[in-house]
Amino acid sequence: MGSGESIAASATAKLEARHVRKEFGTGEDRVLAIEDIDFVVQENEFCVIVGPSGCGKSTFLYLVAGFEKPTAGEILLSGRQIEGPGPDRGFVFQEFALYPWKTVLGNVSFGLEIQGMDKKEARRRAEEYVKIIGLSGFENAYPHTLSGGMKQRVGIARALAYDPEILLMDEPFGSLDAQTKKLMQTELLRVWAKTRKTVLYVTHSVVEATYLADRVVVLTARPSRVKGIVEVDLPRPRSYTDDEYLGAREKILGLLDEEVVRAFERETSQAQRTDEGPAT
């Protein structure tokens, strides 16, 4: 993926990462998490990033979200450089991050209220989104009464409610059990189909990536670079078992396996601990 392709793709690019580099810490404790990530996400595309543990995929997502700044390189959203967190990028957290003192409706309308929307209007929009995610009837429930899957649905609705330009998702189903995960993946695609928002999704599961993505970006072990990009040009809904799906999955695994082994070997040989940055 050279810069030549990036320039050609800029026409319909929603998100561009240009030679992004991220270091943490200073002096002897310096850690290079991301060496050079360079790729483009097209508009309306569902793009998934996979990589071995610790490769920096969540770190990269944090850079796009604006929670951290890149050490070098730049990230552009619709041509504008990213300067910090903002409502043009919605974020869905692995641990849901719902506000316990707000009801489901309150959580979903929170973003709208913050951005100055009239309270009644915000409420109405929130109700719409609660319906879209299938939680009608639960508007006044508090998060602690909801199951993991329901909580994440609220998280997704909350991020979509104010119509961001891109939706960032950090292993959103990582805290859920296997069955709920599968159901949620289907749910997510259903909701996504309604708006076709550009999505940048991070996961360590190749199965999940192949099921959801239009394109899969495979990262190397830390310090990460883009190892390869696999197009998954299959119609949805997809099956987990038919040949085309399996073919795509194998392609991705082929790239990933090497890196997983490399990351594992490094972990077992070094007794070093890093404190900075998110877990992956």
Next chain:
Amino acid sequence: MPSKTPSLRVREAVVFALPLASLIVIWQLVASLDLIRILPFPADVGRTLVNLCRPTRGGTPILLAHLGASLFRVGIGFSLAMAVGVPVGLLMGINKHVNDLLHPVLSLLMPVPTLAWVPMLLILWGLGDRTIVAAIFLGGFFSIAYNTAGGVRGIDRDLIRAAYTMGASKWTLFSRVLLPGSMVSVLTGLRLAVGYSWRALVGAEMLAAAGWGLGYLVFAARAFSAANVMFAGLIVIMVAGYLMERYLVGPLEKRTVQRWGVVRA
């Protein structure tokens, strides 16, 4: 959470009261056997208690007047501690520099008994309400500030990131995320402070009151060897303290942190 049936409540009350009743029985036994010379009989103390509650010529029953004075002081002192402690705690939680500056001082001064400040206060203001209220303030302030600061710093980082990502300004973050998010700790701090304030009140009244107050009552009674009055006063102090610690912060907790499921009911 299902509400308790009346019969369950009665049973709970009985189970609670029985051991206390047994204590009174032991007390009676010890007194009758004259094991401790000065110990008054429970019956005498009870009678004194009732007497003190009878209205006098001036109007208010003596005991209530003392109780009122104490409650008045604790009310003001505690409110002040809250009004100053919460903002200071919030500031410490938000701003790293403020925290780094104040934290060592706070943690060094916190274990100092509130009464140790009273001699200073006595020099400053002599006997009377101001000294006592100041002591109460000091008693409650530290725990409120400390717990509030801890509460703010302990907020899930993701909640803060989520707010920023939705476009929250610093002020919005503060008022709509940090404040409710630290509620559990703030309430814990308040609950502890109620206990500390009450303690500070009683001690300060023993040293610095000039006529009214439960602490003063007990202290003076001892000076006159009026054991009955002393015990009566102590019982009132005990019961009032218990009720305050248990029921003052409770309703607030119910409406906030318990409803949000952050704390087990």
Next chain:
Amino acid sequence: MRRAGRARSILSSAGSFILPLLLLCAIWELVSRSGLVKPVLLPPPSKVLPRIITLAATPTEGGGSLLLEHVLTSLYRLGLGFCAGGLGGILLGLAMGSNRFVNGYFNPIVSILMPVPGITWTPILVLVLGFGDPTLIAVTFIASFFPVVCNTASGVRSVKKELIWAARVMGAGRASLFLKVFLPSSAPHILAGLKLGLAAGWRTLIAVEMIASALWGLGYMIFDAKEYLRTDTIYAGIIVMAVIYAVMEKAAFGFVEKKTIEKWGVVSEIA
């Protein structure tokens, strides 16, 4: 390489603690000298700190240092009171945590008696035990007793069922179960309770020394100083008290915690 790193980190954490204190001392010095507050009320550190030295150097009748005499008297009372309170608290706490009936009987009593300030017990104790050491040690005992009971009991009650079952399955009898499962498991809670008990005991002791005309002891020293308007002694006493407490806490518990909780990786910040 590692040892140098550790030494550096201890130094830097001590530094981050001391530096703000030094800064505050500087501000204190300036405020006192500026005349904003009456000099009597806020003597500057340049007066208070030397006062500590002076008090330490002043001889008593029997020879020996005045300050030391006060401090040792207080520590002596704290030692006896806290040991008794701690021991008693652990015993009752263990009983309450493991036996439903013991808990049912003592719980209401403890709940009612615990919020009673130690100072409040003083008049009764003075009536019964008179002024002097017995009353003070008794008050320290009471103050340190309750936090230990509560934390120990809750520690025992919070032992995970799985751990008990695992031991039973391996054939542990009552005594083994107690010594090898309950005790180590509730160790963090017990230690937290002891920490709280020490703090409560120390605080209450100093406070009661003021009320109970002790003649010797830090609390008495502070209280008595007001008669002569010696605010520098008062502040000196408060500082000494705070420092002693900090040292006690680090020394007494730091060591025990290292050998037990930290080694086992169980959370130590329960208090």
